[in-house]
Amino acid sequence: MxxxxxxxxxxxxxxxxxxTAPDLIGTLNRLLALRGLPPRPVEAARHLVGHGATALLKDGFREAGANWDEAEQPALLAAFLEDYLARICDHxxxxxxxxxxxxxxxxxxxxxxxxxxxxxxxxxxxxxxxxxxxxxxxxxxxxxxxxxxxxxxxxxxxxxxxxxxxxxxxxxxxxxxxxxxxxxxxxxxxxxxxxxxxxxxxxxxxxxxxxxxxxxxxxxxxxxxxxxxxxxxxxxxxxx
The missing domain is CATH 3.40.50.1000 (HAD superfamily/HAD-like)
Structure with missing residues (x-):
């Protein structure tokens, strides 16, 4: 060679x-659960991964049936990053x-x-x-x-x-x-x-x-x- x-x-x-999809979507699902929204199955949500955390949140919330509020974005993004870092290698x-x-x-x-x-x-x-x-x-x-x-x-x-x-x-x-x-x-x-x-x-x-x-x-x-x-x-x- x-x-x-x-x-x-x-x-x-x-x-x-x-x-990394299982842990990224796991964090998304925990944030959805806090708002009484249904979780996204990992295989059905793999397409959400790869475009950044903000896009994952926006698209994930919309697919769960929630209206996206831009005013909530900073707080949701901070919560996402904190949760994800703590569980970054669970799966x-x-x-x-x-x-x-x-x-x-x-x-x-x-x-x-x-x-x-x-x-x-x-x-x-x-x-x-x-x-x-x-x-x-x-x-x-x-x-x-x-x-x-x-x-x-x-x-x-x-x-x-x-x-x-x-x-x-x-x-x-x-x-x-x-x-x-x-x-x-x-x-x-x-x-x-x-x-x-x-x-x-x-x-x-x-x-x-x-x-x-x-x-x-x-x-x-x-x-x-x-x-x-x-x-x-x-x-x-x-x-x-």
């Missing part, structure tokens, strides 16, 4: 590395094969980082509980960069904070937000088929699809080989 030194693999978090878990795939890529010299719209302190708290923190050179929520995905600044700045080169980077994500951010940044993107997306993963326009982390390394190798075969591509920052 070829060395991956000089290459950076940037990952989304929710729906890409970690199955969340890494997807099968994540640790082994990360270790294989790191052994081959790849820099690993996380570019997520999840707030940095929540991302770090979750990774600490899951024992993943030390595997990444940088973990950047939207608050740690100048703009959130799909803005290209998120991926670019995360890769740079990790000590990588945006011209030799690959994004791994599960949603149109990740694909759009990667396209705007000019980096290829691998899409997971098991994440949180209302658009079928095959229709998101990724450079590769993976059904599990056992095939991530092969997908990275294919993208790197194609990139090296055509080193000057529109939108790419040439490696120094």
């Amino acid at each position: 070829k060395d991956l030194s000089g290459w950076t693999i940037a990952f989304d978090l929710d729906g890409t590395l970690v199955e 969340s878990h890494v997807y099968p094969g994540v640790e082994a795939a990360l270790d294989r890529l790191a052994t081959r010299g790849a820099i690993l980082c996380v570019a997520t719209n999840k707030p940095t302190h929540l991302s770090l708290a979750l990774f600490e509980r899951l024992g993943l923190t030390d595997r990444f050179a940088a973990i950047c929520g939207a608050d740690a960069v100048s703009a959130r995905k799909p803005d290209p600044a998120h991926i670019r700045e995360t890769v740079l904070k990790a000590g990588g080169d945006p011209g030799r980077a690959v994004m791994v994500g599960d949603s149109i937000t990740d694909v759009s951010a990667a396209r705007a940044t000019g980096v290829p993107v691998i899409v997971t088929t098991f994440g949180y997306t209302e658009i079928p993963a095959a229709d998101l326009g990724g450079d590769a699809l993976i059904d599990g982390f056992d095939v991530l390394e092969a997908a990275v190798d294919g993208i790197v080989a194609a990139r090296l075969a055509s080193p000057i591509s529109p939108g790419y920052v040439p490696a120094s």
Whole structure:
């Protein structure tokens, strides 16, 4: 296998590395219960995850039959974040094969980082509980960069904070937000088929699809080989 030194693999978090829907929807359901509203089944509400806590609250309350009051948003968001942090890893878990795939890529010299719209302190708290923190050179929520995905600044700045080169980077994500951010940044993107997306993963326009982390390394190798075969591509920052 070829060395991956000089290459950076940037990952989304929710729906890409970690199955977080049960705990996010659990927090939503506890807030709904306080207002006498019916809970949302996890499988029926997975589509609510991945757009941020405020969107999760708004859409979750509406689907539970409640009128959304903008005046309540700050208090509800604060309550959501407090409850979620306290229960952040009750049921969340890494997807099968994540640790082994990360270790294989790191052994081959790849820099690993996380570019997520999840707030940095929540991302770090979750990774600490899951024992993943030390595997990444940088973990950047939207608050740690100048703009959130799909803005290209998120991926670019995360890769740079990790000590990588945006011209030799690959994004791994599960949603149109990740694909759009990667396209705007000019980096290829691998899409997971098991994440949180209302658009079928095959229709998101990724450079590769993976059904599990056992095939991530092969997908990275294919993208790197194609990139090296055509080193000057529109939108790419040439490696120094």
